Amino acid sequence: MWQGDGMDLLHLLISAGKQHGRTGFVSNGYVFEKTDYAHEFIRGYVDECGQPLLMMFSVDFIHENYDAATDSIPFLDSLLSARAAYAAEKQVALSLISHWTNRPEINIPLHVFRNYEQQGVQCKIDDFMAWGSGSEIADLSCYVEVSSRDKTSLGPYADLLARQMVLQDKITGEEEFRELPNAELLRRLSVCGRAPNFLISWDRDYYYCIPHMGHDWLAVSEIGGLTPDSWESFHSARPVLGEIHKLSIFGVLEKYRAVIPERVLDEVYAMRESIRFAGCSICLRLHREGVLEEINQRAGDEL
Ligand code: SF4
Numbered sequence: 001m002w003q004g005d006g007m008d009l010l011h012l013l014i015s016a017g018k019q020h021g022r023t024g025f026v027s028n029g030y031v032f033e034k035t036d037y038a039h040e041f042i043r044g045y046v047d048e049c050g051q052p053l054l055m056m057f058s059v060d061f062i063h064e065n066y067d068a069a070t071d072s073i074p075f076l077d078s079l080l081s082a083r084a085a086y087a088a089e090k091q092v093a094l095s096l097i098s099h100w101t102n103r104p105e106i107n108i109p110l111h112v113f114r115n116y117e118q119q120g121v122q123c124k125i126d127d128f129m130a131w132g133s134g135s136e137i138a139d140l141s142c143y144v145e146v147s148s149r150d151k152t153s154l155g156p157y158a159d160l161l162a163r164q165m166v167l168q169d170k171i172t173g174e175e176e177f178r179e180l181p182n183a184e185l186l187r188r189l190s191v192c193g194r195a196p197n198f199l200i201s202w203d204r205d206y207y208y209c210i211p212h213m214g215h216d217w218l219a220v221s222e223i224g225g226l227t228p229d230s231w232e233s234f235h236s237a238r239p240v241l242g243e244i245h246k247l248s249i250f251g252v253l254e255k256y257r258a259v260i261p262e263r264v265l266d267e268v269y270a271m272r273e274s275i276r277f278a279g280c281s282i283c284l285r286l287h288r289e290g291v292l293e294e295i296n297q298r299a300g301d302e303l
Contacts, residue, residue, distance in 0.1 A: 010044050017051035024054030024093075028063045029075035038078035039085060046086045055079070057096040061106040062134070071112060080119055095122040099129070101140035102155040110156075127157050129276040131210055141274035144182040146282070151178065151185075154275065161275065165189075183250050183269070189278040193245035208234070208241065211280040215287060240296035249279035249286075256295045264289050 003009070009025065016023040032038040045053055059065050059073055066073050076094065083092050096116070100107045113123040130138035142157040144150070151158050162177040170188045171177050177185075192209070199206055201223055202213040212218035217238075221230040235241065243252050253260065253268065268282045286292045 010041055013053060014045060014049040017045075017049040017053060020051075022052040022054070024056060026056045026058070029057045029059070029065050029073070029079075032075040032078050035078040035081065038075070039082040042079065042082040042088055042092060043086050046088045046091060050091075052091055052093065054093045054095060057094075058098075059096045060099045060108060060128070061101065062099070062128075066108045066112065071109075073112070073116070076116060076121065080121070089120060093122065094120070095124075097124045097126060099126055100142065100155075100157045100160070101128045102142050102153060102157070103140060104156050106140075107156070125157075125160055127161075127275045130274060131213075138274070141276065143272045143274045144185065145272050146183050146186070147269045149179065149181055151182070153272070157275070182273075186273055186275075186278045187248040187250040189275060190248035190250075191278060192248065192280075192283075193241070209280070211277065211284055212287070217287070217293065238296055239299040240292055243295075243299050244283065249283045252295065253282070256298060259294050259298050260286075260291050261289075264291055 013023050013025065032041070057065075057076070059076075065075060073096075076096070079094060083089055083094070096113075098108050098113070110125075113125065117123050127142040128134065128140055130141045142154045142161075144153060154161065158177075162171070162174050165171045165177065165188070166173060171180065180188075198209060199220065200210050200213055201207075204222055205219040206221050206223060206226055207213045207215070208218045208220055220226065220234045240252070243255070247255060253265070257265070264286070268285055271281060271285070273279065273281050283292065286295070
């Protein structure tokens, strides 16, 4: 929680809400476990600012903010009671995102989210994305074998994913989900060139995407140096990125098969890939092998 010059996050939010009409922030919620503080915070915001506030929380095995003994999320209970006490249900929206792994015993159970949804909390479950320090526990991510159709390694996340894909018109139903080759499943889930992967600051530079953080070839500009020109020139020198965005990495593997050594092709189709990365591990492997740059050359010649 930000603090400075005798002010804290509450002052910042009140000021931002007054200036911009609505505001919000993301937190792990620890600070609201103290019910008194949760009440002070909500009352302070409601009294001082007439604008909507969105409070978003990450709740999962990493943040350890779910209490299995009481089957509840203590900070959320404090905020719900504060919101009700100041009749702020319409003004203050509560939203949480949780990340499931392939180990059901460490995921927060579904009924917990259903319970909070009934109390007006917006809940979303995504799969755990193993990047940054999370890459040390990558074996917990929901993954599939690229060359197979088997989806049992997704654990209970499979049902949620199938429902989500139906809602997004990516599949027609559970049967198609079960039968879909995993490479095709990942192709349909690719988020290349789109949020949340898109343009990330890391150390001194902006990188094209989260998976390529720290890879010089995918650095767009120095932090502070990003201009429309740097974006244009970055893209025009790397037509392969447009190809991956359009076709997914699997479409690129097919289209540029002739450029890729057979050993690398065999290796990438033998990989297992997390649902959240949806092909990014393959893209990283191609970059490490220098194949992405080869394809870039070919794509540049063709475009
Ligand atoms: S497919 Fe490659 S370029 Fe696209 S987001 Fe993933 S790692 Fe980045």
